[in-house]
Structure formats: C-alpha cells, structure tokens
Amino acid sequence: MKQDEKLFNLLNNLKPADKKEVLFLLKNPQFERKPCDSFYEFVDNPYYLGVGKDVWRRVKEEGDKIWKGILEGRYQEGICLWGIGSGKSFLAEIISCLYVHYLLCLENPHKYFNMTDDKPIVVVNMGTNASQAKNVIFAGIRRLIENSPFFQEYQPEILQTEIRFPKKNIALYCGNSQETMPIGLNVICGVLDEAAWYLDNEEKSIAENIYSTMKNRIVSRFGDKGFIFVISAPRYADDFITRLYEKSKGKDYVYASSFKTWEVKDREMMKQEEFEFNAGNEIWKVPMDFKNIAEANPEKFMRDFGAKPSMVLEAFDRDADIVERNYNPKRESPVDELGRFKEWFKATDSEPRYIHIDLGYKKDACGLAMGRFDGYDEVDGEKRPKVYIDLMLQIKPSETSKGEVVFEDVRRIVYSLKERGFNIALVTFDGFQSVDSIQILKAHSINAEVLSVDRDTKPYETLKELLHTNRIDFYRYEPFIKEYKRLELVKGKKVDHPLGGSKDVADAVAAVCYNICQRKVSGFFEYIKTTKPQEQASELQKWYELYRNQGF
Structure with a gap:
C-alpha cells in the first residue's frame, strides 16, 4: 500500500474533530x-x-x-x-x-x-x-x-x-x-x-x-x-x-x-416598556430601566449610556428652571440688606460644615457657600445623600478696595461662621490666589485646600442631580438662581457663564455639594459628630484622606 493511501485510511478512521485537527496541522506546520x-x-x-x-x-x-x-x-x-x-x-x-x-x-x-x-x-x-x-x-x-x-x-x-x-x-x-x-x-x-x-x-x-x-x-x-x-x-x-x-x-x-448601552445588552434582560428621550436631533426609545438616570441628569445619561456627548455649546441644564421650582419657600436668607448675618443665624447642631470660596479675579465678585450633609434619600434600595445649604453669598468689591475683593475680608467671614458655632470641617478654594488664604486658615486650625470646579463637570453634575432629584434644601437667593439658569456647557467638558455673566455663587454651591456627596459614607459623618471638638481636625483629615483615596 502506498504512503498516501495509508495516510488516507488513517484519516478516515479518525473522529471528525481529530481529523480536522490533523488536516489543519498538515497545512499549517508552524x-x-x-x-x-x-x-x-x-x-x-x-x-x-x-x-x-x-x-x-x-x-x-x-x-x-x-x-x-x-x-x-x-x-x-x-x-x-x-x-x-x-x-x-x-x-x-x-x-x-x-x-x-x-x-x-x-x-x-x-x-x-x-x-x-x-x-x-x-x-x-x-x-x-x-x-x-x-x-x-x-x-x-x-x-x-x-x-x-x-x-x-x-x-x-x-x-x-x-x-x-x-x-x-x-x-x-x-x-x-x-x-x-x-x-x-x-x-x-x-x-x-x-x-x-x-x-x-x-x-x-x-x-x-x-x-x-x-x-x-x-x-x-x-x-x-x-x-x-x-x-x-x-x-x-x-x-x-x-x-x-x-x-x-x-x-x-x-x-x-x-x-448605546441598551443596544448591546440582551433585550429580554431589560423592561419591555420604553420611554422617549430627546437627544437633540433624534428621539431615542429607551427601556424603562434607564428612566430615573435619564431624568436625574439628561446630559450625563446621553453621554455615559447613549455614547453621545454634547456636540456644541448649549445650556448646561435644559430644565434650568428647576432651580426656581425647588428652593425652600419656608426659608429666608441669613444675611440682611447691609450684608450682615442676622442674629438668629447660629449653629444649632454639630454637623460638619463644608465651605467653598470662589475668589474673584480683578473686579470680579467672590462667591461663597456653606452646607452640610442632610441624611439620605432611599430609592429602590439605593441610599443617596442629601445636602442642606446654610449660606450663599456674592461678595462684590467695595468702592474703597479699588475694585478688588479683599481676601482678608473673605477670611473674616469664615472666622465669623466659626464663632457662631458652625463646625467647619473643610474650606476649599478655586485656586486663584488661594495659597496665602489656605495657609492662614490652616494656621487657625481650619482645614483648607484647592478644589477647582473648572477641571471637569463633576461638581456641577452633582448639583444638577441633587436639584433634579429634590435632594438639596436651599433658600431663594437671586444671584445663585440667575447664574444657574444661564450656565452653558462648552463641548460637553466645561461649564461656563455667558459673555458678561458670572457663576461665582453657582461655583461655590456646586463645590459644596460635590464635597459633601464625595463623603457620602454615613460612618464618616457619625464618627465626626461623636469625636471631641479638640480631636476633630486631625481625625477629620484622616477620614478625608482615606475616603478621597478610595474614590468616594
């Protein structure tokens, strides 16, 4: 019997899978x-x-x-x-x-x-x-x-x-x-x-x-x-x-x-009912699984789940009027017509307070906000932090300061808040000329550091989500409302004000919300509340570093 015939017979006696492998190896000796x-x-x-x-x-x-x-x-x-x-x-x-x-x-x-x-x-x-x-x-x-x-x-x-x-x-x-x-x-x-x-x-x-x-x-x-x-x-x-x-x-x-996420995920794994989402030049039919996410932050939903970021400069919040609808009408501003704190504005609890200061450039106003963690809102088993804004301020340059905000005056406001009993956990600045103020506040045993709201949209996305899910308690303050309603989104990556506008107070409120929501683990707040006042600064810093490093 010839060699070729022997090979042919051998192959015929192999199982189909083995035969397929042998033929492959004969053709591909590598x-x-x-x-x-x-x-x-x-x-x-x-x-x-x-x-x-x-x-x-x-x-x-x-x-x-x-x-x-x-x-x-x-x-x-x-x-x-x-x-x-x-x-x-x-x-x-x-x-x-x-x-x-x-x-x-x-x-x-x-x-x-x-x-x-x-x-x-x-x-x-x-x-x-x-x-x-x-x-x-x-x-x-x-x-x-x-x-x-x-x-x-x-x-x-x-x-x-x-x-x-x-x-x-x-x-x-x-x-x-x-x-x-x-x-x-x-x-x-x-x-x-x-x-x-x-x-x-x-x-x-x-x-x-x-x-x-x-x-x-x-x-x-x-x-x-x-x-x-x-x-x-x-x-x-x-x-x-x-x-x-x-x-x-x-x-x-x-x-x-x-x-889009729902175009990849097996359809039977999602709710069959759909809702319509306006994605600019097209209408998407989206499974109801995504409805809460889409309503809380439409732009973020469109980008993250719809794989479609904003293409042009547009309104940051397409329903910016929500800031008019969601303020607390039972509250009043703690600041009088002369810019002084009202007598009743004093701490009634020991909750940690977070302050953000947007130091104004030359001839710009300065924005300041203070707030605290306000418990959790639980939806479908998910605990989401709430925020209480104690104070919003737009500080304009005085005539005697040659058109510039005096940073020392801004720091005095922080000291005054501390004297009124507020447990100041952290003060953040936008970065502009903030080194000196940070060092001075630290010398007064007040934690301070830089937080820029312009690096990405996270602080503003946090604020928008809180507004759209009714998880922020704030009083009516015209500068904040006006600024929020006029915010613009530039190429999906930067929140800015229109030409001739401002966003100093809005920046401050967004930063406070972001700082609080970053520390959303309840144990953090409970621990700080039960710590002796003289130990709070050092313990707060330890917890802050721990949670920041772990991505909260």
Whole structure:
C-alpha cells in the first residue's frame, strides 16, 4: 500500500474533530495544535472559557467580527465607542485571551514572527490608573485564565500585574496611563480601556501619546499581525476616542462601532416598556430601566449610556428652571440688606460644615457657600445623600478696595461662621490666589485646600442631580438662581457663564455639594459628630484622606 493511501485510511478512521485537527496541522506546520475555530467556540466551550451564558449576543457578534478580521489580516485596529455597562471591557478581556491562546498554539511563537526569544511576546492592557488597570480588565482576564482548562495546561505564573506562560515565553501585562510602559516590550496586542479618561496630573488628555506609542510598538515588531484595541464611553465632544472613531470611517483596516448601552445588552434582560428621550436631533426609545438616570441628569445619561456627548455649546441644564421650582419657600436668607448675618443665624447642631470660596479675579465678585450633609434619600434600595445649604453669598468689591475683593475680608467671614458655632470641617478654594488664604486658615486650625470646579463637570453634575432629584434644601437667593439658569456647557467638558455673566455663587454651591456627596459614607459623618471638638481636625483629615483615596 502506498504512503498516501495509508495516510488516507488513517484519516478516515479518525473522529471528525481529530481529523480536522490533523488536516489543519498538515497545512499549517508552524502550529503544534489547532486553535479554536471561532470567537463563539472560544467563549462557549468549557475547555477554553465556558462563559457563553454570561456574554450578551451583541458582544458575541461583534467579537466574532473582530477576531475573524484579525485572522484574515483585515483588522489591525479596533475602536468600541460604547456606553458604560455595555460589556466592552469583557469583550476586550476575551480578545486578549484569544490572542494568548493563538500564540500558545504555535510551535514556536518567536520563530514564527522572526524574533529572538530573549523577551516575551506580550499582550498589554492599559487602564486609566493603577487601580483601574488591575481591578477591571486584568482582574477579569485573571479569572478567565484561572478557570480555563486550556490555559491551565500551560501552567501560567499569575502575579499581581502580570501573567506569564514560561513554556512559550508569552505574557499578559497590566499597565496604566500614569506610568511609562516598559521600553522594549514585544507588544502584539494592546488594549486601551476607558481611553477618553487618560489624564495627566493637570487633567489634560494624554490618550493620543499613549495610543501612538502603543501602535508604533506593535507595528514595528509585528507589522499587520498585531492589534490595538481602544474602548471607552465618550467624555466630551471631540475627545480622543470620538475623534479616533470619526477618523476611522473609510479605513478598511479598522473595526469601529458605536452602541448605546441598551443596544448591546440582551433585550429580554431589560423592561419591555420604553420611554422617549430627546437627544437633540433624534428621539431615542429607551427601556424603562434607564428612566430615573435619564431624568436625574439628561446630559450625563446621553453621554455615559447613549455614547453621545454634547456636540456644541448649549445650556448646561435644559430644565434650568428647576432651580426656581425647588428652593425652600419656608426659608429666608441669613444675611440682611447691609450684608450682615442676622442674629438668629447660629449653629444649632454639630454637623460638619463644608465651605467653598470662589475668589474673584480683578473686579470680579467672590462667591461663597456653606452646607452640610442632610441624611439620605432611599430609592429602590439605593441610599443617596442629601445636602442642606446654610449660606450663599456674592461678595462684590467695595468702592474703597479699588475694585478688588479683599481676601482678608473673605477670611473674616469664615472666622465669623466659626464663632457662631458652625463646625467647619473643610474650606476649599478655586485656586486663584488661594495659597496665602489656605495657609492662614490652616494656621487657625481650619482645614483648607484647592478644589477647582473648572477641571471637569463633576461638581456641577452633582448639583444638577441633587436639584433634579429634590435632594438639596436651599433658600431663594437671586444671584445663585440667575447664574444657574444661564450656565452653558462648552463641548460637553466645561461649564461656563455667558459673555458678561458670572457663576461665582453657582461655583461655590456646586463645590459644596460635590464635597459633601464625595463623603457620602454615613460612618464618616457619625464618627465626626461623636469625636471631641479638640480631636476633630486631625481625625477629620484622616477620614478625608482615606475616603478621597478610595474614590468616594
């Protein structure tokens, strides 16, 4: 019998799966075993990942498109501009594992790519910071590999921020935007998770630099066989991922998609009833699951879940009249017509007070606000903090001060509030000429630091959400109401006042609300209330640092 006939008979006697593998290996001698057939098989088969029931249909469909495009040499880049909670990070985890799986199936990965084997071939996952990088995508990848029979056959070494496969010299690395990625890595696949939020210490986007560095590294070592995967919800109009997505149109080598969260999540997992949401030039039909979020903060909902940031300068709050409807008519201003505190304005409790001062530029007014935590509002089992605003002030330059606000006079107001019995926990300033005031207040045993409301929209988003959910108690104060109603949103990333307008008091109120809601853990407030007055300053600082570092 001829050799070909023997081989033919041998193949015929094999099981279909074994026959398929043998034929593959005969055609592809660079492999020592056949990789899985598809993204679907890799996800569903318990030998590989076995997590198919946890992966939404749209994620599987898009993942299969991406992986097929990579294998066929069509895609060297992927962009997912998806809403939050849409499964894009899970998709990136699976693609990362697929790449490692493919490399492990090669007989000699380094030889296949014409490389020396002195350094590992790596898949890198980048996060916004060390904690996010480690606890989001990398933690997911780690769980997948730990529970996979296929990967366990290669005896991976699982470290804090790295997973090594010594047998083939393959590795998965965890990096972040605030560190320089180790020079010289053989990166074949790089994931930039939440790329729109890669910021430096001055809150400036550094995504472009990280993307270019990663892409150049991949191309220089693997040509068109590497892949860079950029995933994020948008941050603002014309941010990094939005621009990257627009530039990708017409480029055959780039996979790009944009989905709202509810377009990805399996429909049967959400309420069937829908509501209509006005997204500017279109009306969205949205599952009722998102109604409370959309009503509390329409712009944030549109950006975070609808993957559509504001495109032009527009009103910050499309229902700004809510500030007129939601003030407490039973309260009165604690300041008289001459700008003096009324006699009754004294502390009646020991609750920690938060003050923010927006120091005016030359000839500008100064805004000051003070408030406290006001308990919780519980909706559907979710506890949400409430805020009580004690004081709002617009301090204008006097005629004797040559058109400038005298900062010493502003500090005297803080001292006066302390003398009236208010437990001042923290005073924050916007940053303008605040160094001197911070040092002086600290010398008077008053915690003080910088908080800029112009770095991002978080303080104002906090204020808007409190207004729209009726969780803020404040008296009618015309400067605040006027300023809030005229606030503008610039490119979705900055809240500003119109030409000739102001936002000093609004800035101060927003900052106070933000400071209070950041410290929303009830234990914090209860502990401070029961601490002896002489110990409060140091203990407050300890708690403040603890909760700030943990992201509250």
